[in-house]
Amino acid sequence: MKIRQQIFENGRWTTLSDDGVSQPQLVLYFAAPEICRSQSPYQQLQQQFPNAHIAGLSTGGEILADEVFDDSLAATAIELEHSRIETASVHLTEELSSSAAGHDLVQQLPQEGLRLVWLLSDGLKVNGSELIRGCREVLPEEIMITGGLAGDGPDFTTTYTGCNAEPTSGQLVAIGFYGERLQVSSSSFGGWDRFGPLRTVTRSEDNVLYELDGQPALDLYKHYLGDEAQNLPGSGLLFPLSIRPPHQDEGAVVRTILAVDESNNSLTFAGNVPEGYSAQLMRGNFDRLIEGAANAAEHLQHQQGRGLALLVSCIGRKLLMGQRINDEVEVVADILGQDIALTGFYSYGEIAPDGYTGQCELHNQTMTITLLQEH
Amino acid sequence: MHKLLQRQLAKARRRSGTDQPDMDYLLQLISDSYDEADKEHRLADRAAKLMEEELVTLHRQHIDQARQYFETVLSRVGDGVLFLDSRQRIQNGNKQAEILLDQPLELLQQHPLDELFDQAPNADQRQLETRIAHNQSPVELVLSQLTHDGRQESLLIIRDISERVAAQDKLRQSKSMFRDFAESSSDWFWETDAKHRVISLTGFTPVLKRIDQESMIGRSRMELMKNAPSEVFEQHIDDLNAHRPFRDLEYELEGNDSPVLVSVSGKPRFDAEGNFIGYRGTARDITELRKTDEYLEQIENRLRTAIGSINEGIALFDKDDQLVLFNERTKELYPQMADKIELGVTYPELAHTLVERNALVLPVDKDVWLQYQINKETRYTVRINTAETTDGRFIQALEYPTPEGGTVGIYSDVTDTQKLQEQLRTEKERAEFANQAKSEFLANMSHEIRTPMNAIIGLSHLALLSTELTPEQTEYLDKIHYSSKQLLGILNDILDFSKIEAGKLSIEPQHFELSDLIAHTDTLLKPLLDGRPIEHQWQVTPNTPAEFFGDLMRINQVLANLSSNAAKFTEQGQIKISISCRPASPESDDAEHQSQRPPYPNARGVELIIAVQDTGIGISKEKQAHLFTAFTQADASITRQFGGTGLGLAISKQLCEMMQGDLTVSSEAAQGSCFTATLKLWSLSDQVYKTAIQSVSHPNSINGNGLMPKTELNQPSGQPESAPAMKETQREAQVLLVEDNSINQMVAGRFLDKIGISFELAENGEQALEKIRHNHYQLVLMDLQMPVMDGLTATHKVREELGMIDLPIIAMTANAMQGDKERCLEAGMSDYLSKPIDFMALKEKLERWLSDS
Incomplete structure (x- = not known):
């Protein structure tokens, strides 16, 4: 495996590393929404790597090497020696549900030799839980699915994904990694602390939450956010919600807010919030969040040799930690090594x-890492 | 340098693109990081504060709720609860405690515990049953320790156990009742343990004498059943091992003297945890019952064998009309539905099958038949119980209700009997028909003979009335007249006999006087005795009634026959006719006699006894036996010697019998005879016959000149010397004679001339109708059988068309058979004369009808 990493920042490309990549099968890029809109990232990369699959999306911050960038275009060209790549994409329509879209998307990928499907999803028009369900209808459990939802900084307005074309809104992209010698591993940790009383989801509909313990959920968030309430929905990520099936201590997942609706006091989360589930507010502490990222890195099945780690971390972590967010990337880089x-x-x-x-x-509010290596 | 500051510097350098960091950008980054830190602090503080508030609120809610739960539990718990301090004084309590102790808490607080209960719990005895002091309700008290802020307090629970105590009482009673039942029942109750060993027996007394109770206890079911057949034993062990309930298990127990057959039922017992702990159930001694069953079965088998071997089909239906018993013969009798005849089939089903399969030749519509058979109200009233089958047999079905409300049917094949009866009936009908045909023939023959006889008698009579005859002519005519009358007598006898044989002679009772009977007989008898030394004597018993109701004509006929016989066979001596009367004995008041009871208030049933005794030749005993049989006389030679048809006595006897009487004879050869006629009549008044004895003597009439009295030849009996003329008014009457036969026209016409009645002649009904329409007649003499229009039709037309209801029309007919008179009267005729016309009778009718008009 050969890797070349380069960053486009302040109008300039800078190459951070290059193993001598000549014929990459895949170029992955992560870009600020504004760049997606105005800088034709596909065209720039396609000129440089005309024979590669070029796929990417808009973000709330780009990770490249051990750094976190803003307002940049971070690209990584991958030349696999023993493996191959297939891509697929689907445009979302009014009629197409998230699960049906997921189904149609992965249906396009041949399953022979398929090891990993890495999903690049629109960040706002998709119910992530349903998307995964649709993919799983097609893909057996042995084939790993990882990936993330595109971001729009702290604005929650428009997100973009692209696959062998300029990035566009309302699209799903899947990258299939094939090959016997490909080793994939993933890990996901949060590091957020649950606090306050345990509440019950008393009214919800799919990923829209109306009431907790019979009280409007939006009011609760506003109460806790205080002055920050004016920055909703972005500031809602400061207090993620831990939910779990009733009367169970395990199987908890974390949900973050994607949107708020003042008209009916509702909160829209990135995944389902089923009625009857127990819910508890969470808050972050810098050290604990960094510890969570370290945990994620340590849980990967890591071999000697070259490899690529795909980090998907939550915008919520970055919103809370501000410039200290780089610490979590550094701790991952330290653990995984050169x-x-x-x-x-x-x-x-x-x-x-x-x-x-x-x-x-x-997941929400986690550091999720997918490690790719060839042996 | 802080790692964050290093990173900010690196960013600022990248921003400037040189080693010199972009200072504005760097300051901005640093400022932002301060803000971020402040924001993080703010949020953390706020969250901590809010969380604490929320948790405090929640905690308070929890405490409130716990208290609420506690109070709810205390008030609903049902038990009384008191809280006591370390010195056992009441501090607090719930409502139930107040209710149980019947005092408010404030009052309770003033009492030590041992005043409230008969006995109070203490540290040594924390739980006890006692009673509330003031009302003696049973309670259970439980004292438990509470530690509160280091102080020893306690909690007293007061549980009302009055229901439990009552239930225990009830249970005790129920147990005692159970024991009583068990001991008084013939069943006994048993229990076994988990290893099926008998552990208790209740109510075993009745069989104690036959089985030792002690020997049963501790023995297992397997031991007890050692004499049972292996399949019963194994099945039962299976049941026991599977803990299945069982019923009516039968096996023999070893008894003291002989085996005892028991029937056992049981259910498995389980403890509260569901572990099997044994069985419990009942048992009884069925030795005697089984013997009775076997005896009954034997009887039933015998009955079945008996029923099966008889030649009749037998079927028994229960009260629901279901077949419960039948024999094979039933199936044989009804082969068309043999497959249907089985236990449980119903009577209506069988009846329907018979109809559907067309097994019987039904005398009525099949639905009517079915309805009649199926309905139990009508089933047993079937009159014709013999049915013909479509295969040509006859089956007699006798069905009766049983006391249980069912039906028993006895079915037999009566084909042979039926055919025999059919044959007999046919033969009888044929014989009767032949006999009747014979009688009809005789009657017709008589009729055919009477017409010419009519002419001979009438014309000889008319000729004898002439004055211009030589003595020789007179003698010839006299003999012709006598012979023809005798011939008519024979003819009448034959006719009577034929009528009797044909069943066409009937008794027609009327009111008559005894004197008429005597006078008639005298008139007849006197000429017969003429010239012989015979004393003729009447003897009438003094109390004999003067008037009777009976058929005078037939009594006359009998008496005439007997007296003429007496005259015929008596040469000298005496002919005595005795008449007596006695009330009819009640037992002889038979229905036929009663049915002739006349419409007179004083009518009494009597027996009139007429005895005719002579001193003639008498009749031997042997000959008496055939005396009353038709066509025989005492001696065939007698007919030749004395003449006569030999029918007279037979007819007389028949007539007597028709009058519910009899005719008997007592006689000895050469000793004279006595014929006694007994007749059942009705006397009409208390008036008795006056002349007790009338004796007529003919001392000088001994005549040795042959057997026939000479006077008979000179004097035709019963005929007047000359025809007496009618009264003046009657002679003026105009009569229409309707007659087609010219001889009869002449005979009747001449007679009418002789008595001075003028008449016109019509030769048939049509002519008569025409004449009646245009002339005025006082009376019509109407022949019946005529050409063109017969007499009956003509009469009918006179009555109906001419509307002449009162015109007397007298029929003259040679049809002497019974029924003629009725037919005439029905057609509207006024009266009736039979041919040959008896002139005296004609005159009498004319006098009657003309005087009436």
């Missing part, structure tokens, strides 16, 4: 197997 190149982005939702059940889930 041979593993890092890239990734700050997302509106992370897709990875659950650490406890092993089933692919939509």
Whole structure:
């Protein structure tokens, strides 16, 4: 495996590393929404790598090597020696549900030799839980599914994904990694602390939450956010919601807010919030969040040799930690060592197997890492 | 340098693109990081504060709720609860405690515990049953320790156990009742343990004498059943091992003297945890019952064998009309539905099958038949119980109700009997028809003979009235007249006999006087005795009634026959006719006699006894036996010697019998005879016959000149010397004679001339109708059988068309058979004369009808 990493920032491309990549099969890029809109990232990369699959999306922050960038275009060209790549994309329509779209998307990928499907999803028009369900209708459990939802910084307005074309809104992209000698591993950790009383989801509909303990959920968030309430929905990520099936201590997932609706006091989350589930507010502490990222890195099945780590971390972490967010990327880079190149982005939702059940889930507020190596 | 500041510097350098960092950007980054830190602090503080508030609120809610739960539990718990301090004084309590102790808490607080209960719990005895002091309700008290802020307090629970105590009482009673039942029942109750060993027996007394109770206890079911057949044993062990309930298990127990057959039922018992702990159930001694069953079965088998071997089909239906018993013969009798005849089939089903399969030749519509058979109200009233089958047999079905409300049917094949009866009936009908045909023939023959006889008698009579005859002519005519009358007598006898044989002679009772009977007989008898030394004597018993109701004509006929016989066979001596009367004995008041009871208030049933005794030749005993049989006389030679048809006595006897009487004879050869006629009549008044004895003597009439009295030849009996003329008014009457036969026209016409009645002649009904329409007649003499229009039709037309209801029309007919008179009267005729016309009778009718008009 050969990797070349380069960053487009302040109008300039800078190459951070290059193993001598000549014929990459895949170029992955992560870009600020504004760049997606105005800088033709596909065209720039296609000129440089005319024979590669070029896929990417808009973010809430780009990760390349051990750094977090803003307002940049971070690209990684991958030349696999023993493996191959297939891509697929689907445009979302009014009629197409998230699960049906997921189904149609992965249906396009041949399953022979398929090891990993890395999903690049629109960040706002998709119910991530349903998307995963649709994919799983087609793909057997042996084939790993990871990925993330595109971001729009803290604005929650428009997100973009692209696959062998300029990025566009309302699209799903899947990258299939094939090959006997490909080793994939993933891990996902949050590091957020639950606090306050345990509440019950008393009214919800799919990923829209109306009431907790019979009280409007939006009011609760506003109460806790205080002055920050004016920055909703972005500031809602400061207090993620931990939900779990009733009367169970395990299988908890974290949900972040994608949107608020003042008219009916509702909150829209990136994944489902089923009625009857127990819910508890969470808050972040810098050290604990960094510890969570370290945990994610340590849980990967890591071999000697070159490899690529795809980091999908939640925009919520970045919004809370501000400039200190770089610490979590550094801790991952330290643990994985020099041979593993890092890239990734700050997302509106992370897709990875659950650490406890092993089933692919939509996560929020986590650091999710997918490690690719060839042997 | 802080790692964050290093990173900010690196960013600022990248921003400037040189080693010199972009200072504005760097300051901005640093400022932002301060803000971020402040924001993080703010949020953390706020969250911590809010969380604490929320948790405090929640905690308070929890405490409130716990208190609420506690109070709810206390008030609903049902038990009384008191809280006591370390010195056992009441501090607090719930409502139930107040209710149980019947005092408010404030009052309770003033009492030590041992005043409230008969006995109070203490540290040594924390739980006890006692009673509330003031009302003696049973309670259970439980004292438990509470530690509150280091102080020893306690909690007293007061549980009302009055229901439990009552239930225990009830249970005790129920147990005692159970024991009583068990001991008084013939069943006994048993229990076994988990290893099926008998552990208790209740109510075993009745069989104690036959089985030792002690020997049963501790023995297992397997031991007890050692004499049972292996399949019963194994099945039962299976049941026991599977803990299945069982019923009516029968096996023999070893008894003291002989085996005892028992029937056992049981259910498995389980403890509260569901572990099997044994069986419990009942048992009884069925030795005697089984013997009775076997005896009954034997009887039933015998009955079945008996029923099966008889030649009749037998079927028994229960009260629901279901077949419960039948024999094979039933199936044989009804082969068309043999497949249907089985236990449980119903009577209506069988009846329907018979109809559907067309097994019987039904005398009525099949639905009517079915309805009649199926309905139990009508089933047993079937009159014709013999049905013909479509295969040509006759089956007699006798069905009766049983006392249980069912039906028993006895079915037999009566084909042979039926055919025999059919044959007999045919033969009888044929014989009767032949006999009747014979009688009809005789009657017709008589009729055919009477017409010419009519002419001979009438014309000889008319000729004898002439004055211009030589003595020789007179003698010839006299003999012709006599012979023809005798011939008519024979003819009448034959006719009577034929009528009797044909069943066409009937008794027509009327009112008559005894004197008429005597006078008639005298008139007849006197000429017969003429010239012989015979004393003729009447003897009438003094109390004999003067008037009777009976058929005078037939009594006359009998008496005439007997007296003429007496005259015929008596040469000298005496002919005595005795008449007596006695009330009819009640037992002889038979229905036929009663049915002739006349419409007179004083009518009494009597027996009139007429005895005719002579001193003639008498009749031997042997000959008496055939005396009353038709066509025989005492001696065939007698007919030749004395003449006569030999029918007279037979007819007389028949007539007597028709009058519910009899005719008997007592006689000895050469000793004279006595014929006694007994007749059942009705006397009409208390008036008795006056002349007790009338004796007529003919001392000088001994005549040795042959057997026939000479006077008979000179004097035709019963005929007047000359025809007496009619009264003046009657002679003026105009009569229409309707007659087609010219001889009869002449005979009747001449007679009418002789008595001075003028008449016109019509030769048939049509002519008569025409004449009646245009002339005025006082009376019509109407022949019946005429050409063109017969007499009956003509009469009918006179009555109906001419509307002449009162015109007397007298029929003259040679049809002497019964029924003629009725037919005439029905057609509207006024009266009736039979041919040959008896002139005296004609005159009498004319006098009657003309005087009436």
